[in-house]
Amino acid sequence: MKEANLLSIAEAEAWTGECLEFLRSLVEIESPTRHAAANVAAADLLADALVALGGHVERIPAPGLGEHLRAHISGLERNGPPLLVLGHMDTVHPVGTLERNPFAISGGRVTGPGIYDMKGGLAVAIVALRMLAANGRRPATDLSLLITCDEEHGSPHSWETIEAEARASRAALVLEPSARGGAVKSRRKGVSAYEFTVKGRPAHAGIEPEAGASAVHEIARQICRIYELADADEGTTISVGVVEGGTAENVVASSARCTVDVRFWTSAEAERVDEALRVLKPVDPVCELHLEGGVNRGPLERTEASGRMFAAARRLAAQLGFVIREEATGGGSDGNITAAAGCPTLDGLGPDGGGAHTLQEHILLDDVPRRIGLMAALFESI
Numbered sequence: 001m002k003e004a005n006l007l008s009i010a011e012a013e014a015w016t017g018e019c020l021e022f023l024r025s026l027v028e029i030e031s032p033t034r035h036a037a038a039n040v041a042a043a044d045l046l047a048d049a050l051v052a053l054g055g056h057v058e059r060i061p062a063p064g065l066g067e068h069l070r071a072h073i074s075g076l077e078r079n080g081p082p083l084l085v086l087g088h089m090d091t092v093h094p095v096g097t098l099e100r101n102p103f104a105i106s107g108g109r110v111t112g113p114g115i116y117d118m119k120g121g122l123a124v125a126i127v128a129l130r131m132l133a134a135n136g137r138r139p140a141t142d143l144s145l146l147i148t149c150d151e152e153h154g155s156p157h158s159w160e161t162i163e164a165e166a167r168a169s170r171a172a173l174v175l176e177p178s179a180r181g182g183a184v185k186s187r188r189k190g191v192s193a194y195e196f197t198v199k200g201r202p203a204h205a206g207i208e209p210e211a212g213a214s215a216v217h218e219i220a221r222q223i224c225r226i227y228e229l230a231d232a233d234e235g236t237t238i239s240v241g242v243v244e245g246g247t248a249e250n251v252v253a254s255s256a257r258c259t260v261d262v263r264f265w266t267s268a269e270a271e272r273v274d275e276a277l278r279v280l281k282p283v284d285p286v287c288e289l290h291l292e293g294g295v296n297r298g299p300l301e302r303t304e305a306s307g308r309m310f311a312a313a314r315r316l317a318a319q320l321g322f323v324i325r326e327e328a329t330g331g332g333s334d335g336n337i338t339a340a341a342g343c344p345t346l347d348g349l350g351p352d353g354g355g356a357h358t359l360q361e362h363i364l365l366d367d368v369p370r371r372i373g374l375m376a377a378l379f380e381s382i
Contacts, residue, residue: 012373039066084169088151121175121350128375166341185348187328190299212252213286298340305344
C-alpha cells in the first residue's frame, strides 16, 4: 500500500456538483437488465467519460443484454498487474420507473432508479479520476475498469470476463453501494440457486385417487426436508421462493416444481447443502425427483489480503476526516466472483443510501464528497 498526500474532502466537495450532473445523466438513461438498447445508451455515456480520461476503452458485445465496457487507464507505475475497478450499469427497474422516482435532490437525499445500486458508485469513481487528473495526479498503478450490463441477472454473460480480469489483477475495488452507515462490505454470502421438480402419476381425484401419485404432496414433503438443511449457527439460510404444481383440483397432480435459494458464508456449507440436495429420495416411490442448478456465486470471504485493504481504506478515510466500518451482508455481487478467483476484494465502496430495488432508492448527498475523496485516495494508494 502506497501512502499518498491526499486531496482533501474540501477539494472533493468542489467536484460534487459535477458528480451529480454526471449521475443525473446516467440515472436518466434507464437501463434495466435485458434491455439491450438502454444499456448500450448507458455504455455510450460511460465510454465517452472514460475516453476523456485518457482511457483505452473496449466495448464487449453482450447479445440481448447490451455491452460491457473494459477500460485501461495508465498509472504512475506500469509494471505488474493492474488494480481492478468493477461495477455494473444495469438496474432492476423497468423503463418508466423514472416517472415515479425521478432524479431529484431534496432533504439531503438524491433519488432515482438505480442511483444507489449502483450508478452512484460509477459516478463517484469517474469523478474521482477527473479530480486526480485536474490536479496533475494519476493512480498509483494501472487501472482496469470493468463495467458490465448483466449483474442484476446473475452476470451470466460477463462471468468469464470478470473471472479473467480478477485473475490478471492484484486486487479489486467493487463499486456496489455501501452498507447502511457507509460501511464497506468485506464479507458477502455466497448464493446457490436450484429448481427442484417432481414427476408424479395423474389420476381422477374422486374416482380412483389411489391410482395416482401426487407430485404436489411429494414436493410438500421434500420442501420440509430442504428447510431442515438450513443451519442458523453457520448462517446458512434456505428459502423456497416459487412453488407450482398440478392442473386442476380434481386431478392428482402429475408434476410440481419449486425454486430453492441457499445463502452461505463458506464454501464448505455450500458443498454440504448441495450434496444433501442431490441425494434426496422420494417419500412416495412412484414419484421421481429431479434437481437442476448449483452454486451461482461463491462467498466473498474475508482474507488476510482483503483485511489489509480494509485497514488501508479505514486509515485513508480517517486522514480525510471520517470513519468507515466493515460489515457482512447476505446479498451477492460480482465481488463474490473476484474473491472466488483469488483476487483480494473490497466491496461496497459506493455512496451511502438505501431503498435498493425499490421506488425509495436514494443516496445521501453528504456522503458524495466523502466517497469521491476516498475513491481518489484508494486509486493513489492501493
